[in-house]
Amino acid sequence: MTELSAEAQRSAESRGESGRQWMAALPGIVAELCARWSLRPGAPISGGKWAYVAHVTTADGSGAVLKVSPPDAEFHTPARLMAAADGRGYVRLLAQDASRCALLMEPLGAPLAATGLPVDGMLDVLAATLRQAWRAPCVPGHTVAAANDKAVGLIGLLDDLWPATGKPCSPQLIAKARGFAERRAAPAAGTEQVACHGDPHPGNLLAVGAPRPGAETGYVFVDPDGLLCDPGYDLGVAMSGWQELVLRADQPVALVRGWSRRLAAATGVDEETVWEWAFVERVTSGLFLMSHGHQDEGRELLASAELLR
Numbered sequence: 001m002t003e004l005s006a007e008a009q010r011s012a013e014s015r016g017e018s019g020r021q022w023m024a025a026l027p028g029i030v031a032e033l034c035a036r037w038s039l040r041p042g043a044p045i046s047g048g049k050w051a052y053v054a055h056v057t058t059a060d061g062s063g064a065v066l067k068v069s070p071p072d073a074e075f076h077t078p079a080r081l082m083a084a085a086d087g088r089g090y091v092r093l094l095a096q097d098a099s100r101c102a103l104l105m106e107p108l109g110a111p112l113a114a115t116g117l118p119v120d121g122m123l124d125v126l127a128a129t130l131r132q133a134w135r136a137p138c139v140p141g142h143t144v145a146a147a148n149d150k151a152v153g154l155i156g157l158l159d160d161l162w163p164a165t166g167k168p169c170s171p172q173l174i175a176k177a178r179g180f181a182e183r184r185a186a187p188a189a190g191t192e193q194v195a196c197h198g199d200p201h202p203g204n205l206l207a208v209g210a211p212r213p214g215a216e217t218g219y220v221f222v223d224p225d226g227l228l229c230d231p232g233y234d235l236g237v238a239m240s241g242w243q244e245l246v247l248r249a250d251q252p253v254a255l256v257r258g259w260s261r262r263l264a265a266a267t268g269v270d271e272e273t274v275w276e277w278a279f280v281e282r283v284t285s286g287l288f289l290m291s292h293g294h295q296d297e298g299r300e301l302l303a304s305a306e307l308l309r
């Protein structure tokens with residue numbers, strides 16, 4: 001029953017002993033949570049890369065979804081953000097257990113990524129739902145973060161992971177990403193900061209089962225990092241995938257510029273800012289995925305970024 005998706009297994013194995021220990025402990029953790037919250041376990045859900053996610057049934061017979069994250073994942077900030085959002089733009093939280101890194105959530109439907117919508121249509125839904133998600137109040141963990149934390153962190157990733165992954169892309173690509181990240185680390189005075197999701201790709205935006213307040217687009221986000229940042233960061237992340245399309249495009253720059261223009265027009269965020277965040281994210285995600293057991297996907301992302309520099 002406690003079956004981890006193949007992708008999440010790969011991520012756990014890439015963490016070595018601590019990942020293996022967590023996988024071994026997982027059935028016991030799930031059993032304890034089911035006892036604590038009076039849940040009947042159901043089928044696991046695939047689609048994530050890091051956590052155990054499964055359908056469960058609560059004591060009153062209604063459906064819910066249980067997520068158990070590995071202990072080295074950040075738990076408090078995402079959980080606080082989801083609680084603070086109170087269902088607006090985000091999944092509703094039903095319960096949380098910090099010591100087991102577990103969340104009990106309202107059950108949602110398929111991810112936006114699985115709808116088969118064209119990219120432009122997906123970007124429209126991502127932008128509209130982000131506009132709502134950004135209205136979440138900033139939570140305690142946020143107020144201490146420096147405005148440029150994210151960009152500084154991404155510069156650190158570029159410096160550490162490029163050599164650690166065996167320099168899998170050109171030095172020119174790293175230099176370009178570093179230059180953009182340095183610009184994002186020193187945003188223009190007055191740049192707005194909001195409670196960003198941090199990882200709003202179309203696999204983390206799920207359909208609600210029935211219309212409800214706070215889900216006006218028909219979708220809500222799961223799986224936030226939760227950070228205080230320029231909203232352009234979330235838009236950059238939202239458009240940093242679709243590497244297969246970028247790799248196949250006759251004019252990759254024109255294609256991807258179209259995406260940043262679309263997101264900027266939908267949100268009022270500066271287009272160049274979105275483009276730069278997206279470029280940095282494409283490179284750092286590629287390196288990050290390679291260093292966490294997802295070599296092929298990481299390499300494709302990096303190859304797509306090479307076409308955009």
Ligand SMILES: Nc1ncnc2c1ncn2[C@@H]1O[C@H](COP(=O)(O)OP(=O)(O)O)[C@@H](O)[C@H]1O
Binds near residue numbers: 106108222
């Ligand atoms: N509340 C939910 N209802 C239905 N499916 C969910 C829910 N939360 C997560 N999922 C499914 O599980 C997948 C992984 O969950 P996610 O929170 O994104 O974990 P990960 O950190 O592994 O990406 C999601 O992409 C989605 O398909």
Ligand SMILES: [Mg+2]
Binds near residue numbers: 049
């Ligand atoms: Mg996810």
